[in-house]
Amino acid sequence: MAARKPRILIRGGRVIDPANHLDAEVDVAVAAGRITGVGEAVPDDFKPELEIDARGLVVCPGLVELAAHLREPGHENKATIASETRAAAAGGITTLCCPPTTDPIIDTPAVVELIRQRAERAGHARVVTLGALTQGLAGEHLTEMAALKEAGCRGVSNAQSPILHTAVVRRAFEYAATFDLTVFIHPEEYWLANGGVAHEGAVATRLGLPGIPAAAETAAVARDLALIEHTGVRAHFCRLTHSRSVQMIARAQYDGVPVTADAAIPYLYFTELDIADFDSQFHVYPPLRTQRDREGLRAGLARGTLSALCSDHQPHEADAKLNPFPATEPGISGLDTLLPLALRLVEDKLLTLPEVIERLTAGPARILGLFEQGTGTLNPGAAADITLFDPEATWRIAPASLLSQGHNTPFMGWEVKGRVMHTLLGGRRVFER
Numbered sequence: 001m002a003a004r005k006p007r008i009l010i011r012g013g014r015v016i017d018p019a020n021h022l023d024a025e026v027d028v029a030v031a032a033g034r035i036t037g038v039g040e041a042v043p044d045d046f047k048p049e050l051e052i053d054a055r056g057l058v059v060c061p062g063l064v065e066l067a068a069h070l071r072e073p074g075h076e077n078k079a080t081i082a083s084e085t086r087a088a089a090a091g092g093i094t095t096l097c098c099p100p101t102t103d104p105i106i107d108t109p110a111v112v113e114l115i116r117q118r119a120e121r122a123g124h125a126r127v128v129t130l131g132a133l134t135q136g137l138a139g140e141h142l143t144e145m146a147a148l149k150e151a152g153c154r155g156v157s158n159a160q161s162p163i164l165h166t167a168v169v170r171r172a173f174e175y176a177a178t179f180d181l182t183v184f185i186h187p188e189e190y191w192l193a194n195g196g197v198a199h200e201g202a203v204a205t206r207l208g209l210p211g212i213p214a215a216a217e218t219a220a221v222a223r224d225l226a227l228i229e230h231t232g233v234r235a236h237f238c239r240l241t242h243s244r245s246v247q248m249i250a251r252a253q254y255d256g257v258p259v260t261a262d263a264a265i266p267y268l269y270f271t272e273l274d275i276a277d278f279d280s281q282f283h284v285y286p287p288l289r290t291q292r293d294r295e296g297l298r299a300g301l302a303r304g305t306l307s308a309l310c311s312d313h314q315p316h317e318a319d320a321k322l323n324p325f326p327a328t329e330p331g332i333s334g335l336d337t338l339l340p341l342a343l344r345l346v347e348d349k350l351l352t353l354p355e356v357i358e359r360l361t362a363g364p365a366r367i368l369g370l371f372e373q374g375t376g377t378l379n380p381g382a383a384a385d386i387t388l389f390d391p392e393a394t395w396r397i398a399p400a401s402l403l404s405q406g407h408n409t410p411f412m413g414w415e416v417k418g419r420v421m422h423t424l425l426g427g428r429r430v431f432e433r
Contacts, residue, residue: 005033005427006049013054013388015039017061018358019377028059030384033427038378054388057421060357061376062094062385064364066262066310067238068335070096070127073114074103079315079405081115085124087335087403089431092387092420094125095375096313096335097368099184100132101159107132107143109151116152124430126385128368130157130184133172139163142172145179154368155236157184160285164190170227177233182369184236187220187245188212188286197326199272199287207278209326212287214242221245225252228259236367237261239312241286243296250305260367261305263297264312265341266332270294270410280321281410284312285330301359302350308364309356311338315406333406337397339389340416347417353391384427393419 008030015038016023026039029046037043065088071079088096098115100106106115112129119127131148133156135141145156156176163169176183193216198204200211221237225248228235240246240261249261266284271291274282282288300306314331321328334341342360345351351359365376374382394417399407423431 007031007047008050008052008424008427009046009048010052010054010059010386010388013057013059015059015378016354016357017378018354019362019371020379022378023354028378028386030386030424030427033384035378035380035382035384037380041380052388052422056390057388058353058391059386059388061361061378062387062423062425063092063339063360064095064368064370064376065093065313065335065338066097066308066364066367067264068096068098068311068313069101069315069331070098071315072102072118073111078317078320081118081127082122082124083403083405084313084315084335085119085122085127089124089423089425090403090420091335091337092339092389092423093335094385094387094423094425095370096125096127097154098127098129099157099159100130100137105132105137106130106153107135109147112148112151112153125425128152128154128370130155132156133158133176133183134163134168137161139168142175145175145181149179149181154370155182155184157186160186160188162188162190166223169224170231173227173231173233177231182234182236182367184238185224186238187217187224189216189219192216192219197283197287198275199289201272201290203272203276207276214244214289217242217286218244218248221248225257225259229257234258239264239267239286240297240306241267241289241293243293246296246300246305250300250303253305260307262308262310262364262367263301263306264310265334265338266312266410267297268294268301268345269341274410275325278325279410280323280325280328281332281408281412283325283328283330284332298350307359308367309342309359310364311335315404316408318407321408331408332410333402333404333408336402336404337409337411337416339420340418341411343391343418344416384424386424387420388422389418389420391418393417395419
């Protein structure tokens with residue numbers, strides 16, 4: 001991270017910076033690791049040591065990934081911080097948020113510091129962390145949230161581990177609000193989910209798979225919204241899957257409740273029908289829902305109710321997906337494919353190109369409280385985290401094209417459009433094709 005940072009001029013690209021309502025073919029100047037000027041603000045006497053010809057490319061803020069399970073520490077057989085941040089750089093992602101699901105769990109400042117040091121040593125991307133809401137994610141005793149915030153955590157979460165007693169949830173929200181921490185919520189009513197592995201419906205019944213009803217999510221959203229209003233905590237709902245949940249979040253936002261929400265890429269393309277062949281690559285948690293739910297998520301994304309897109313990156317070793325469907329580990333590796341699959345939403349005419357970039361940059365940066373520091377923008381003076389991609393380049397997703405240690409993806413074999421050509425991190429080129 002301490003490598004020399006040259007003066008760089010990015011010349012002639014289509015610069016899209018949604019935070020500043022900029023979409024124009026202009027130059028971008030970088031010096032001392034920070035953005036010096038964009039367009040007419042580039043100093044007349046700027047003398048670059050390196051020029052990047054960006055003609056035909058889109059130049060935008062570095063992408064921000066809300067959910068990247070880096071597996072280190074504790075599960076290095078699946079992936080490491082070095083391998084996954086390298087994949088992130090190749091995917092145009094400059095900031096990743098790691099949930100507290102490491103081993104040991106991120107419930108002490110020591111683990112936060114360990115991850116920070118290893119990410120800095122790798123030097124491919126910035127890694128921020130979410131601290132555990134309860135000790136060991138066990139759902140009983142609250143963590144020392146002040147210490148976790150002081151160590152650098154951008155919020156707190158119990159990930160997908162249940163908190164069975166609602167009174168503990170209330171105390172956790174009150175405690176987080178005290179320290180102005182955002183609570184990241186995976187809404188699920190534990191007893192309704194009941195160990196299911198697929199959406200409760202005709203497909204799961206036909207396949208003989210234990211189902212998770214939609215009410216497991218909507219009941220949890222309703223309960224947590226009530227507690228958010230009661231405690232005043234700021235909250236983010238992670239990876240919604242049900243159209244009714246999106247409607248409830250939209251209503252809460254309209255009423256002024258401080259909540260945000262996101263969508264993960266797989267839920268925008270697949271439904272319960274895709275598990276019909278017992279293909280474990282479609283085993284995700286929460287499960288893929290109905291076509292109506294998929295359309296509800298897409299509509300929520302278009303309206304802005306869902307203000308961020310993420311890959312929900314969960315790399316696995318090959319063996320994790322080889323057992324019968326219910327016995328396989330859920331999750332999809334997604335850092336390498338986040339950008340091109342998001343760009344497909346432009347081809348589908350769901351979002352414009354600036355809107356897609358906004359959902360991948362300023363949107364998640366705001367949720368993580370990083371926007372005010374310049375993350376997700378090309379503001380003069382902000383760290384020069386910049387992604388340059390060719391929006392017309394087509395490529396096929398194949399094992400050889402993925403840098404993540406995990407190759408578990410149902411998108412394998414898809415031909416996609418949009419390829420990252422350069423990634424700058426703090427004014428240092430960390431990826432070049």
